Amino acid sequence: MGLCNFFKNIFGKKTCAFCGGECGMLNRTKIKGDEYICGKCDDMCSPYIQKYRFTKDELSEHMEYMKRSDRIYKEAVLAGNSERYPSATARQGIEFFDDIGMFRIIDGSRDSKESYPKEMLRYDQVASYEPYIEESEEETEDGKKEIVFGEGGIKITLAGCEDETADVRRGSRAHPYITQEITVCFAANDREKEAYLKYAENAIDHFDRIFGVNDNNPGLLRRSMSKKDKRDLAAAIAITNTVIDAVKIAKDGDGASEEKMAEIQKNMNAVDDALTGGLAEYSRRADAAEAKFN
Numbered sequence: 001m002g003l004c005n006f007f008k009n010i011f012g013k014k015t016c017a018f019c020g021g022e023c024g025m026l027n028r029t030k031i032k033g034d035e036y037i038c039g040k041c042d043d044m045c046s047p048y049i050q051k052y053r054f055t056k057d058e059l060s061e062h063m064e065y066m067k068r069s070d071r072i073y074k075e076a077v078l079a080g081n082s083e084r085y086p087s088a089t090a091r092q093g094i095e096f097f098d099d100i101g102m103f104r105i106i107d108g109s110r111d112s113k114e115s116y117p118k119e120m121l122r123y124d125q126v127a128s129y130e131p132y133i134e135e136s137e138e139e140t141e142d143g144k145k146e147i148v149f150g151e152g153g154i155k156i157t158l159a160g161c162e163d164e165t166a167d168v169r170r171g172s173r174a175h176p177y178i179t180q181e182i183t184v185c186f187a188a189n190d191r192e193k194e195a196y197l198k199y200a201e202n203a204i205d206h207f208d209r210i211f212g213v214n215d216n217n218p219g220l221l222r223r224s225m226s227k228k229d230k231r232d233l234a235a236a237i238a239i240t241n242t243v244i245d246a247v248k249i250a251k252d253g254d255g256a257s258e259e260k261m262a263e264i265q266k267n268m269n270a271v272d273d274a275l276t277g278g279l280a281e282y283s284r285r286a287d288a289a290e291a292k293f294n
């Protein structure tokens, strides 16, 4: 290949594998299999995935997945009244939707465009989360050292991430596409810092509640049971009930009624809740929402 061809290859126009449109060097991304995706089609994908890891077919499937996600947002969230935590800043934030076991990353620049699909993430896909803050030491005019706020927010790792070393939480599900840590930036300058601190605290608090982090604390009343105690007790009762039911069904030999089966399912769910620290409840809600709006 001559030098001319070499430059043509880099700077020349390419055809987008999805819409067939021409895309220049600054407006395209190479995907697996020596093909390209243009900026417009790229916007139909999650901003948290690395396109070069996927083939054309895989990305086409991913775009369908994003459309379904957008449908859940429009039909479950916009139409319903999920609990929302709007961002304190114009940058990024997290919206929590407990009633369908999902959350979403608010992004000021993406959300303003109607054509971009909204991406819903499931609570049971979260492997870990932590606040982050970037500061630097700078010298002031009179020679003093000063700590300067850079940016801050939350980092979220999803189950199935390539660098995930921590134990996979019981009941968690691998995300089908995202393999890298997600950085959600709440504040990027000093003016936003105070709002950021408050906002990050709220968001971490909410995640803690979802994942039952404080469930071992019985709360203020000494005699009351902690959430974990209650769940464990419910599981113990459920196991006993289910065993009794199973023995009865086996003895009678005429199978279980629909009503009985529903009761057994409920009991099995209680066991699931205890084993997963309450997360299974959110998994069931997310499953139901996905089934309903797909």
Ligand SMILES: [Zn+2]
Pocket (backbone or CB within 6 Å): 016, 017, 018, 019, 020, 021, 037, 038, 039, 040, 041, 042
């Ligand atoms: Zn395209």
